[in-house]
Amino acid sequence: MFRPLLPYALSAAVLAASAAVLPAQAQTASQDPASVEAGAYNLEPYHTRVLFSVNHFGFTTWYGEFSNVSGNLNLDPKAVAKSTLEIHIPVASLSTSNTMVDGELKGDKWFDAAQFPEIVFKADKIAPTGKTTAKVTGELTFHGVTKPVTLAVKLNGAGVNPLDKKFTTGFEVSGKIKRSDFGVKTYVPMVGDDVDLIISAAFEHA
Secondary structure, eight states, X not given: XXXXXXXXXXXXXXXXXXXXXXOGGGGSOBOOGGGOOOEEEEEXXXXXXXXXXXXETTTEEEEEEEOSOEEEEEEOTTSGGGOEEEEEEEGGGOBOSOHHHHHHHHSTTTTOTXXXXXXXXXXXXXXXXXXXXXXXXXXXXXXXXXXXXXXXXXXXXXXXXXTTOOEEEEEEEEEEEEGGGGTOOTTTTTBOSEEEEEEEEEEEEO
16 A cells, blocks of 8 residues: 555655755855846746636635746846746646646636647836846737736746756746636636736746
């Protein structure tokens, strides 16, 4: 009965051993904005997640995520407002950990992955709000509808990834949209119209 736990135990042991042999300074990214390198970055999909949550009939908060996200960032730390950002989210990657619900959400009553295979965000204005924070405004295209959206961005850290040796800059992005604004109205208001978004994004220097 304990056999299914063996792969997880081995994976945990390998990760712990890897962390133990890494230099201590290599395990923590710098949160100092001065450590961020300028230039072109590509989104690193394996450690980037797009999370969403919505009220479910007033009983619970329902969560889901997208993976295999792609995108690019052209970053100028000394003139953040001149930076550019574009993110592409494949709708087919949607997961709620419930395969029946996943299939329903990808169908034509909700996200309609067949007709609208991508969610795209293109920033057109980046305004610093603090030493490590900014507001990013851009066009969000979702379910065939394009509307302006403003997101809050916080620098998580920057530095050389000790595993793949690539300079990486990570951000936490958050915001809120109304799904009915984009034509997704199924079960509103029983299933909430307001959708909270969190994007944990890792960008690797190109």
